[in-house]
Amino acid sequence: MKLSFAKPDIPAKGALVVGVFDGKTLGATATTLDDLTGGQLSRALASARFSGESGKTLVVPAPHGVTLDRIVLVGLGAPDAVTATTLETMGGVAVSTLGGLGDETAALAVDLPEGASLTAAEAASHAAFGAHLSAFRFDKYRTKETADEKPALTALTLLCDDPAGAETAFEPAKALAEGVLLTRRLVSEPANVIYPETFCDTVADLADLGIAVEVLDEAKMRKLGMGALLGVAQGSARPPRLLVMEYRGAKDKKAPPVAFVGKGVTFDSGGISIKPAAGMEDMKWDMGGAGVVAGLMKALAGRKARANVVGICGLVENMPSGTAQRPGDVVHTMSGQTVEVINTDAEGRLVLADALWYCQDRFKPTHIVDLATLTGAIIISLGSEHAGLFSNDDALAGAITAAGVSVGEKCWRLPLADAYDKIIKSDIADMKNTGNREAGSITAAQFLQRFIKDTPWAHIDIAGVTWSKKDAPTVPKGGTAFGVRLLDRFVRDVIESGVQDNTDDKSGKGKDKEKSAKGKGSKKK
Known part of the structure; x- marks a missing residue:
């Protein structure tokens, strides 16, 4: 799956993943979508058990007012508790959810709450990392899978205010x-x-x-x-x-x-x-x-x-x-x-x-x-x-x-x-x-x-x-x-x-060993 980063925007097609906080509180991009669709997201939330818990999802298909195929709401939990793990979970849940829906391309809007400890670039990098891990499939020995049985998603774009910074931040994460x-x-x-x-x-x-x-x-x-x-x-x-x-x-x-x-x-x-x-x-x-x-x-x-x-x-x-x-x-x-x-x-x-x-x-x-x-x-x-x-x-x-x-x-x-x-x-x-x-x-x-x-x-x-x-x-x-x-x-x-750094501490004062746990190996004969 191809991962890329771009400035926030509403795609013309495919799926768009947006965040929702606890209490059914819409994130920035979700709020914009709610306005564009005449309040469809708010109505969907009002009638659903989904309340924004981290990792939970709600899919809104073919929303009126936009040309998107669907909007996927992903819970982020409490705004003051959003961490790197929260964003990794969001990326992972987005990919696993979209994998069974048939979309070939999708975008994920990485919106942070006010006062977040992560930068926009860091947040998008973590979301991409989670998406990358979630996309793994060991299917090399499956010879009879139909197209419907395989994930259709081939490209995911992470939307954030600093796409260049996110690209840089993602390089070591991608290596990991x-x-x-x-x-x-x-x-x-x-x-x-x-x-x-x-x-x-x-x-x-x-x-x-x-x-x-x-x-x-x-x-x-x-x-x-x-x-x-x-x-x-x-x-x-x-x-x-x-x-x-x-x-x-x-x-x-x-x-x-x-x-x-x-x-x-x-x-x-x-x-x-x-x-x-x-x-x-x-x-x-x-x-x-x-x-x-x-x-x-x-x-x-x-x-x-x-x-x-x-x-x-x-x-x-x-x-x-x-x-x-x-x-x-x-x-x-x-x-x-x-x-x-x-x-x-x-x-x-x-x-x-x-x-x-x-x-x-x-x-x-x-x-x-x-x-x-x-x-x-x-x-x-x-x-x-x-x-x-x-x-x-x-x-x-x-x-x-x-x-x-x-x-x-x-x-x-x-x-x-x-x-x-x-x-x-x-x-x-x-x-x-x-x-x-x-x-x-x-x-x-x-x-x-x-x-x-x-x-x-x-x-x-x-x-x-x-x-x-x-x-x-x-x-x-x-x-x-x-x-x-x-x-x-x-x-x-x-x-x-x-x-x-015990290499610089020849005295061994940096160690705090248990008395009963000292090595007992004998010297090689």
């Missing part, structure tokens, strides 16, 4: 949106299309944005001692890969980077500890964490973020076969620690164990954040409303939580403590890869923490928020790309702004 859409596409692809090798092929063109892309094959990983990651992969005909993406956008290109590590299990059958058949098709998106890291790197490089960033994806397929890892096996990790494999379906933490250690060993990052569709237990705990957040650093956890609230990707912090750590104690190895049925998400995080040195670290369990079974204003049903916007905002607020 493209990162989100890359993640959604990766997560939506079936496992016979996206597997470790093709995942790497798909993101190879990130090099065009200035990202150094490197792929470690099985031989290189074996030489490094990544027995945990390789153990997961050994049952599959698809060879594993470790994808390394490096972007240097800070003024000091040699300064230590912030690092993001993603679990990339491109299909998870559970291995020998095989999953039930019902719902197993969902396990094509068990590489959601890796998808987020790839999309985040595209977004950061696309908007030319002033930060040094490394993204690492551990890519494997977890399958049952004669060569598959067995319950009871002991694997040697890159850190030198050993793991007794109790359940081969607790494989993501094994992949991350080696990827996290490799990341710290090679890049010495200032902060490290991993993302993984790690546990079903987090879905039981938090449903699809929040991701689970674990961290050894209070300031880092607070920054991630705040970033999530600001973009609508909310995280809820759960505890780490020695008592939970004891649950994964093994009788024959340094640890086992799963405990009992209690605190499953926490013990998984405790496992990962054993592979963190003294780096501020956060683990985000996105199992409940990676895939949505219903539409939302800016997130169509399917892959959500939860985490791309969250971590882009984190980089803006913390890394680029220097709010939490």
Whole structure:
């Protein structure tokens, strides 16, 4: 869909989207339309339950007095509570509503209430961002859709007082949106299309944005001692890969980077500890964490973020076969620690164990954040409303939580403590890869923490928020790309702004670590 910006005007054809505030209060363009149509909008509002709540709509077809095909009223909520999210929702709702009405072209009037904190350009940019996200469809495998089944909308014009400023403001937002859409596409692809090798092929063109892309094959990983990651992969005909993406956008290109590590299990059958058949098709998106890291790197490089960033994806397929890892096996990790494999379906933490250690060993990052569709237990705990957040650093956890609230990707912090750590104690190895049925998400995080040195670290369990079974204003049903916007905002607020610059604080006074959450990784043997 083509997006453009223009000065406020009443189009001669197509649809026009206008805003309405709480209490059925018309915005500026809606008021003008009401006058031109002889009060049709006021009469429509008077007879409808629609009262201007944010995200709600009312369609007025073929209004008298103008040549428009229809007017779409979109609720903006209370005038004094209009935010960037309100405008993104407006753009998203406009596109999803128009998609089923048959209009090929439409305009959206971005009218702000008096005293709004956003400028006209910022408001229009946010509305365009929401529209761009809402327009996503993963339909490449649908061969028999009729024209009526496809959205007709091909062009949307955002009307505001400063179209040139809006165009400029939209450039970094568009780069972020493209990162989100890359993640959604990766997560939506079936496992016979996206597997470790093709995942790497798909993101190879990130090099065009200035990202150094490197792929470690099985031989290189074996030489490094990544027995945990390789153990997961050994049952599959698809060879594993470790994808390394490096972007240097800070003024000091040699300064230590912030690092993001993603679990990339491109299909998870559970291995020998095989999953039930019902719902197993969902396990094509068990590489959601890796998808987020790839999309985040595209977004950061696309908007030319002033930060040094490394993204690492551990890519494997977890399958049952004669060569598959067995319950009871002991694997040697890159850190030198050993793991007794109790359940081969607790494989993501094994992949991350080696990827996290490799990341710290090679890049010495200032902060490290991993993302993984790690546990079903987090879905039981938090449903699809929040991701689970674990961290050894209070300031880092607070920054991630705040970033999530600001973009609508909310995280809820759960505890780490020695008592939970004891649950994964093994009788024959340094640890086992799963405990009992209690605190499953926490013990998984405790496992990962054993592979963190003294780096501020956060683990985000996105199992409940990676895939949505219903539409939302800016997130169509399917892959959500939860985490791309969250971590882009984190980089803006913390890394680029220097709010939490531990690279300049050699004393470590900027850290506020929990005593029970210090890294327990041993040195590599």
